[in-house]
Amino acid sequence: MNNYTPWSVDEIARYVAQDIQEGMYVNLGIGQPTKVADFLPDDKDIFLHSENGVLGMGPEPTVGEEDGDLINAGKQYITLLKGGSYFHHGDSFTMIRGGHIDLCVLGAFEVAENGDIANWFLGRPKDIPAVGGAMDLAVGAKKVYVMMDHVNRNGAPKIVEKLKLPITGKKCVNRIYTDLAVIDVTDQGLKVRKMVDGLTFTELQTKTGAKLIDNTQSI
Amino acid sequence: MNNYTPWSVDEIARYVAQDIQEGMYVNLGIGQPTKVADFLPDDKDIFLHSENGVLGMGPEPTVGEEDGDLINAGKQYITLLKGGSYFHHGDSFTMIRGGHIDLCVLGAFEVAENGDIANWFLGRPKDIPAVGGAMDLAVGAKKVYVMMDHVNRNGAPKIVEKLKLPITGKKCVNRIYTDLAVIDVTDQGLKVRKMVDGLTFTELQTKTGAKLIDNTQSI
């Protein structure tokens, strides 16, 4: 029996949101990362960017107010904040590739201890590759945070020494938020910032495929 | 005594204007080429482009209507036609370098028989190089027409076998309009399309530093 409860996606999203400062330009990847938007503070100006040419995304539209021309990168209906803007794909990826996005939050299949990421291609013979903007974000954003389960469906670690899956971004991840812990990727190694209540560092290490450093005391 | 009168700048400009078809996007270089605008037909839509982000230039403003934010590449006051547009320098040179400008008309110091041009730098030790958009136009426009005197102030030919001055554009000139003749630059050589009344082909050849082909009969 576990003596701890893993964080829910909402809880992870809240932790990510807490680490986003006023004035930051942020791109939230498709899937779990989209949730982060729900936990951003209302009283701070934080700018959400979408690859398809939107800066200053607002909340979901109310029913009946959806506009087919106003969607995010995940093709969900969105709204635009006062002060937001539209632009073409060239300018949108100038923002991404040119280092103007302060932070992107991505999902991942695996992250290696050096910050390598595998996040959109499993490499199985029948898989259809579909990269979207994932690689540009991994390379271009000033900081890359990953949000994912700590272990996969079979219980195998998703944080590893070396990627087993095809690499989709080299040395780009700065921080990992899982349902068990928040971990910084540093030149000195993987430093644990925070853990789920009731989980011991030793237990966390057994669920992780790379060496962890306990840094929870100094955060 | 000459038994001919060289064409005036206005006359040369009129000949250039006659060769511009409806629907063409045209960039007129600083100096003599600017004159061409005065002879474009009013009843045809021809689009004048200026490097500094203007498409659809209209005539000079009337006195008192000048706007310091509305100038051409020669820093002269201009107007904008209905249907014209403004854009930034990146987009402006996408138009030029990307081959979207049908025609540019440039001044020149020398043109070689293979279409090489020397048109903004004399290469003397004290000269300050100032290229502007000349090289992008030479390389990018679909057609490059040159408008210049047939000989220089010392009577020396400006149309030559090989450039004596520093080259500023390689094999880019398609046609030359001088005060004495209109000459096509072709793979077969320099073909004279038209000459000033009273001038013989032999006389024209003596004023030209490269072999000419008389093509006036077949135009």
Next chain:
Amino acid sequence: MLNKVTESAAQAMSNITDGATILIGGFGLAGQPAELIDALIERNARDLTIVSNNAGNGETGLALLLKSGCVRKIICSFPRQHDSYIFDDLYRAGKIELEVVPQGTLAARMQAGGSGLGAIYTPTAYGTLLAEGKETRTIDGIDYVLEYPIKADFALIKAFQGDRWGNLTYRKAARNFGPIMAAASKHTIAQVSEVVDLGVLDPEHIVTPGIFVHEVVHVGA
């Protein structure tokens, strides 16, 4: 008087022949020129290379074009998505060629094509399978992949308003690839919801100047 407004989508397709490379605008359904795609299917030119962000979904637009069998190859960033079963089946059956390009590289290659650059060094995809076999270079300590321009015979895009000189505005996030595709193709056909008189579009607000547009087709809004 120059008038780029073309009577019908069908007429606008008349120059498209077998083997053409065609850029098709849109991100998902936003900005997808549905009526032009329908006309292209009618046109039935074969052996086409299509460049678009996605590979269609459901049984409309781009997906239907693929189903029609006109397309030999598709270059896109995100073929597999909700309801993309037409593409998925064609791909798995080996009936369509696929070149997957990161979305930003897709945009940058079109911009290179439109602006006359010969090639660009981009950091995206360095060290991954999408860079396999490609030339690379380290510049100022960063690793880059050499990528070549995308230029096309035609672009089919969807805009909001257009005039007879081909000036265009867009609507919200339907702008996406429209402006850069217009610049990267020899012949751009834009479907618009409204044709307006010359001078109605503010010169400060025109997003795609007419120089990049060759035909404007009005479709029901």
Next chain:
Amino acid sequence: MLNKVTESAAQAMSNITDGATILIGGFGLAGQPAELIDALIERNARDLTIVSNNAGNGETGLALLLKSGCVRKIICSFPRQHDSYIFDDLYRAGKIELEVVPQGTLAARMQAGGSGLGAIYTPTAYGTLLAEGKETRTIDGIDYVLEYPIKADFALIKAFQGDRWGNLTYRKAARNFGPIMAAASKHTIAQVSEVVDLGVLDPEHIVTPGIFVHEVVHVGA
């Protein structure tokens, strides 16, 4: 609440230190951020590298900046023009370094800088003295020159309207280098004729989104 509007031009200059590389907008006088340049002269940071289309004329703006002795090097396309005697004298006296770049290459290098490309192959200047010593390559039968990005510490630009998030519009041909310089610098300072409330600028008409702008300074119109 984020507010990028800075009280004064002088205050906006406070981070500029000796040795900085600064992009300065404008084509001739159109779009030249005169008040910001005046404040930069006051700031008296030395050893600057300036990137601008021209090298100033008369005794104002850019010309005055050069006269102040703050500038070590200027990168531009067209230094010699009507009344550019301040630059001309400094250059002939060997007191200023000059790098002449074709205007389109200047723009393209800034765009490469702003968009994170490592280098570009451009056809402009191939085979001429401006390509001497530069790497070249033939691609699909066309000859290109390899050019590297221009990135800067600061950009000083002139816009028309701006809001507290840094969104900008421009006026007519004063737009010129503004948008691409904003993207190519780490810290962009825009002088505007009007500061407007958030939401006044139509999201379809914003030319430079606030992400590229760090300070907005209101100057008398």
